[in-house]
Amino acid sequence: MTTPAHWRKSSHSGGNEGNCVEVADLNGHVGVRDSENPAAGHLTLTRRDFAALLADLGARD
Template structure:
């Protein structure tokens, strides 16, 4: 039986064909991040608002 709360992992569109990438998953307001080549090492959890601020900063033009 599948756990309905299991995170759905996705890779970056910038991922290499060999799979070298960081994966992310949404999980009840948080964002989970893991290394796609070392999934067994676990993940880190970032609050959703922190992830949003991180992405906004990356997309901001340089001043």
């Protein structure tokens, strides 16, 4: 039996800006999805790739 993913909204998503991202721990991987359209599916990344994504996005600020 698999445990349902616990999705949480990113602290950087803001209030009503429309840029809402949720993340979840997916058994050693990280899931990323649009919180306003969760039925559209999600992107699954390795932890290493997720860390690289965050580093790249952080460098753009």
